[in-house]
Amino acid sequence: MAKLLDKQRYKCALGAMQTVQAITRAIPILHSGPGCAQKLSDGTGSSGYFSPNIFPCTSINEKDVVFGGVKKLHSTIENALKVIDADLYVVLTGCIPEIVGDDSEEVVSQFDKAEQLESFENEGGDPDKFVYKPVIYASTAGFKGNNYKGHEQIIDAIIGQYLKKSDKRQKGLVNIWADVPYQDLFWLGNIREIEKLLSEIGLTPNSIFGYNRGLDNIDKIAQAEFNLIVSPWVCLKNMKKMEKKLGIPYLHYPTLPIGAYETSKFLREIGKFAGIEQEKTEKVIKEHEDYYYYLIERYADLFLENRVINKEFSVVADAQYALGITKFLANDLGLIPAKQFITDDTPKEFRENIKDEFKKLNYNLQADVEFETDSYKIHNEIKAHDYHGYPLILGSYYEKELSEKLKGNYLNISWPVQDKVVFDDFYAGYTGGIRLIEDIYTVAVQRFN
């Protein structure tokens, strides 16, 4: 049912065009109104090999609403294959074609390998020189859910329409799945850091997003020993589908590991699941922890001897950061969670498990967490809460003015982001924890009391 979305923190399912954009040389083809891509793109960091304003788009008009837009979709795909040099073409449908009932899937099926070869030959092409350009389809009408769901739809399309079960298994090959590119400010850095950590304990990570990853990595997915999903809920349904279709088991690690405590736990659990010698994992952990605590020791005075960082904090973010940051601040830095707010419209079936995770903190601490998409209510709760000193608020840009009014310390870590430019910075892992501390104390040192 329609609801009041006050200070919204997510986009619609079609926002998953950014998931496609994050796969190098994959391009979204939009069967949508002319301006959807522009609305759903972010102002900065979008001008890669493809940018949203060059995504092919049927730019549906009034006539297409009345008579259907399948012909336009066909010519758009056909010509996109000629004009745009890509490895993978993903057709995404917006609201209009799904309401008026365009059979977009049928149009896309006209571009399968056999049909592409046939038209290549009909145009006098030499069959030996034929290059197949995969075209797949994802239903991402805006009313079908938000961009977290849309992200899952893209992965689902890849599994369902592109991947095939493999007889080969590559020992130690692990597919990594994490949260939503672009929606997550730190997506690129986080996934690379997780890859790096996995490599260090002897595994071979495989992910499909960002620089130097693309169709080749998608091709490898089916040969993996297992899938690793690092997210409270996003992509969980994709893991189940892969388990069923491709026979790949998965390890679900719900917490984005930030800082030493969680990252060490993370590595131990993966090591155990992958059957890696314990000694090897412990050696990697020790090296990281030694350096991490060398840094912490040097800056411990900063944590203790300042007048502005109070112990109590709130995170206003999607499930991933709300959980990851709460665990980090509680278990690594010894802070006390006030209420935490999860704003990604987490599907109801995952909420209890996520709530349980907030209860697993050191010293039997339990964080109170609320799933809420109405920011008016969130802001009222923050205002009403006594933080027993300056609050520390990690949230979206919407919390900036509120934090200023409460004389709090504020960091912009979740969408929408205006206060920070991030190229490949990250909060995941040991180094990520240090980065987050740097960011928090960069705010703190700008005031005296």
Place this chain on the structure above:
Amino acid sequence: MTINLNNSNVATRENRIGSITGYIGSLSDLAGKSECGTLKGCSRCFSQSSTCLSSCALGQLSAIRDVAIIHHGPAGCSVASAGNYYLNKTMAKKRGVTNDTVYVGTDMNENDTIFGSTDSLREIIIEVNRRYSPKAIFVTSSCATGIIGEDIDSVVDELKDEISVPIVAVHCEGFKSRIWATGFDIADHAVLSSVVQPPREGVSSNKINFKNFYESARPEIMEMFAKFDLEPVFLYCNSTVEELSHMSESLATTCICGTLGNYLGNALEEKYGVPYVRSINQCGITGFETWLREIGKVTGRSEKIESYIEEQRKIYMPQIEEVKKELKGLRAVIGMGPGYTFEVSRVLNELGIEVVWALAWHYDKKYENGDVPPSMKYLLDNGIDFEASVADQQNFEVMNILHKYQPDLYLSRHPGSTVWAIKNGTPAVYVADEYMIFGYKHTLEFAYSILNSIKNRSFEQNLAKRVKLPYTDWWYKQDVGTFLEEAN
């Protein structure tokens, strides 16, 4: 033009003023065909994404202070609210005022597309009014609500008794028009039909309605107008509902961009007799002087204006002449909305830069009063002609042109365009701020922006050397109009 403020729907630019988005030819051909009425726009069988009219409409309305925008549709439609929140806070702070405008969505889901959700919408409007007590409420549709036939007009009408501030339905279905500028008209229409009041009796005013985007030149224009005993009222960024309600009392309406201000200017003139200043715009020397003189004529202040022009010329003309020496002979391609393309072409000509191809993101065959746009008329009267096309930000066409012409410079006004030029190795100037070429001072600055861009080409050369462009060799060999077909 007859403006019907009793109907919440605005006819699209295509239907109202014969606007088009597909054409290739020359400036003279375009104008000639417009005048004799034979111009017919083409459609494309392949296109790239452009812009939604709702972004323009709601971008305008949500910049008004302390109002509420209620965007009835899926979360993607109202996603612009995030950017507007940032912009409003930032712009208000810059001006030293506060802006508590709220822009909410209704997060429409699949069930709503089947069963409708006007009941929820009604509750949402009431709740937003309770929470924020806005000074006006704009309730807007989306593609999804438009197609399923949500009757937002009735919801709004029924609430008029309950809600004491202006409340109006704003029809923003993105599929209605390929011309996003239709959104500007939609915003004006909403303001005119809900907020603007007839002039109060006995109130005399020295105000001029000044339609712009983000009022960066506000202080200097205030200062200049004060010399003429005129007071500009900048619209709509940081406007108050109170200010808007008295627009009908102003001495005149002017705008920084014909595409932006055309509907409002004509409507205020037609309905309340407020003269609309229809000159070429304020870009460059001729533009600025022509505009100022027109203001002088309309408001009876010609003498003061002439002495201002004389004084300013003495300061700036020698400097502009100096920098022109270094720009002479450069070749440029430009791609902008029609409110700027033909104005900036004129300025480039003034600076001695040759326009080899101009793209307009759309083209209005005639303005609301039936005339060919004055900026075009000026160029043709002065013997300036060049190759021109109309393309709604179709980047593949821009790149095809840049590849073939390899100009010294590309100028564009819309985000996401200049970056492609530099990847082609072409220096680019992003003419984002609407006041970037305003008057003598900014024309001088603009000339230096160009000079600085071509003086040091390191950035684009470094980048262009290392990136591969996303278009196939096949495409670069094609004619730029390959995908245009006769509109049916």
